[in-house]
Amino acid sequence: MLELFRQKMPLSCLLYGLLERCFSAERLDRIFLENAKEQYTREILFSTVCDLMLSVVLKVHPSINAAYQKQPEPLGVTVSALYEKLKGVELPVSQALLRDTSEDLSAILDALGFIPEPWLPGYPVRILDGNCLAASEKRLAVHQNVSGAALPGKSLVVFDPERRLMRDVFPCEDGHAQERRLLDAVADSMKAGELWIADRNFCTLGLLGQVHGRGAYALMRLHQNLPLTEETLFSCADENAGRRLLEKRVGVAGRPYRLVRVELEQPSRDGDAFIDLLTDLPAEIPAAAVADLYRRCWTLETAFQHVEKHFNSEIETLAYPKAALFGFAVALVAYNIFSVMISALDCAHQKPVSKDISGYYIAHEIAATFLALIQLGEGLDWRFVAACAPPEFAAWLRDTARHVNLRALKKHSRGPKQPKTKPPYDPKQPHVSTYQLLRGKK
Structure with missing residues (x-):
């Protein structure tokens, strides 16, 4: 059967x-x-x-x-x-549920003969990002006299983009808590040789030091409040496809880093004309590869969208x-x-x-x-x-x-949609007969 x-x-x-x-x-x-x-x-x-x-x-x-x-x-x-x-x-039970199953599923992928496409050969990539749960219904007594939305919590999630697996979750009950308070727990899960990619909210002295101390590598967007010392001036690292990359050496807490500046063709929604990326990857990895790695880290946001779209996750x-x-x-x-x-x-x-x-x-x-x-x-x-x-x-x-x-x-791809001009609204003719339109066309 x-x-x-x-x-x-x-x-x-x-x-x-x-x-x-x-x-x-x-x-x-x-x-x-x-x-x-x-x-x-x-x-x-x-x-x-x-x-x-x-x-x-x-x-x-x-x-x-x-x-x-x-x-x-x-x-x-x-x-x-x-x-x-x-x-x-x-919370440790919820966390262990994802950890335990992801390890088993990773072993199953190996047994299947799945060959992940490496983002950067020799460096297992981990993407770190936060997720704040949407407001819940106000079902509790403490919600009765509250006008604001009730936030049930947030999490930090670790994503393995090469195997397309959510590897770890660090949940927090306080919906107003700063995500950085969870970074010590995240650092404990890091392994030597891994490349951790994160947004500027996680670019702190503490996390950078913990990444370095565990033998891992960091690639993060530079936070403007991070104290660093400039060791060299910017030099042009790459210029093609309409974008310009600059690079210089900097120091953070006495450790050497590379600062890669990506000049944008158009300002970002925050008005930024460029993006500064901080990394301690070896110099033989070109600035263009560093910029491309950070650009691809948005795959975690796409994965979050899939979780929200296909599952009742909140x-x-x-x-x-x-x-x-x-x-x-x-x-x-x-x-x-x-x-x-x-x-x-x-x-x-x-x-x-x-x-x-x-x-x-x-x-x-x-x-x-x-x-x-x-x-x-x-x-x-x-x-x-x-x-x-x-x-x-x-x-x-x-x-x-x-x-x-x-x-x-099989997918059935279609060509790009052609822009259409919307006819002006005529209040004297609020609706039309499709039958009459078809007859008139003939």
């Missing part, structure tokens, strides 16, 4: 298999036991809570309460007890910060799952296909078949996907991906 599903619904089988692996009850309950300090399991398992949250994040149900009501069997707890459990999910009904941040962490795991699913399609065919297939058609096919797979496959045992080793599971993904009809998912 499962083999028939893999042939007829391969995309949904890929998704279901990855979900079963990342959100297996054994994995989730282990993560909870290893990282929870205050919460404990008494009436409801963390894996059950996570399954309900996942159904909301994937937009199967509009809210936690709706997911609770749709359970085929009673959970044995009230919905109030469920919300009490959610509002107390500790659940308005979750007003308690820990519950909202837990939902965001689950959405990041879901993004990684879809990313690995696309990589499996690339690895299953002779050449990469992800650039030629449409995300719209993929979402449409999954929406049309996923619910049928769940209902028809209730008697199937999917637990083997969670228990097998990464090479074995990667082989299963590859074999399943070969059944996908790529022709049905």
Whole structure:
């Protein structure tokens, strides 16, 4: 039966298999036991809570309460007890959920034979950026006399652009907190040889020193308040494609850095005529490569847009910060799952296909078949996907991906839209008959 599903619904089988692996009850309950300090399991398992949250994040149900009501069997707890459990999910548990699953998915990519396209050969790239959750509904008593929007929290996220994986998240319950207060925790996760790219908000003496102390490299937009000493004058480093690059050597806290200035063709929205980039990458890496690396770091913003568009990552009904941040962490795991699913399609065919297939058609096919797979496959045992080793599971993904009809998912690109002149509004003729217009045309 499962083999028939893999042939007829391969995309949904890929998704279901990855979900079963990342959100297996054994994995989730282990993560909870290893990282929870205050919460404990008494009436409801963390894996059950996570399954309900996942159904909301994937937009199967509009809210936690709706997911609770749709359970085929009673959970044995009230919905109030469920919300009490959610509002107390500790931040280290949410963080460990993303860390644990991303490490497993990275090992699966290796087993698939996925070859990442290096941004800078020899330097694993990590992009750091912040994400502030949208305002929640004012459901708590403390919101009653407050006119401002209620912010449930924010996070710093670490993205691996070469593997297209969200690697780590550093959540904070205080929506008004300065992101820099989380940088010490971020520095603890850095490894020697990595290249960390970040915006100017993170360009601080403390973080630059921690990056250097861990043997990693930094590429950040210069913050105007960062104290530095100028060791040389600007010299022209590159001039092509209408842009001009200047470079000079500077010092920060006694350490040597390169300052690359990118002169803009047009001023930025803030009125800046140039962008200054600070890096300690070796001199043999040209300034043009440094500028291109920073330009590409906006892929994390694009990934955030995908998370917001395709998943319910900011659940308005979750007003308690820990519950909202837990939902965001689950959405990041879901993004990684879809990313690995696309990589499996690339690895299953002779050449990469992800650039030629449409995300719209993929979402449409999954929406049309996923619910049928769940209902028809209730008697199937999917637990083997969670228990097998990464090479074995990667082989299963590859074999399943070969059944996908790529022709049905192919993009249909169109030419650029031609500008149209809008006819002036005529109040004497507020509406027209399409039938009469067609007859007049004939």
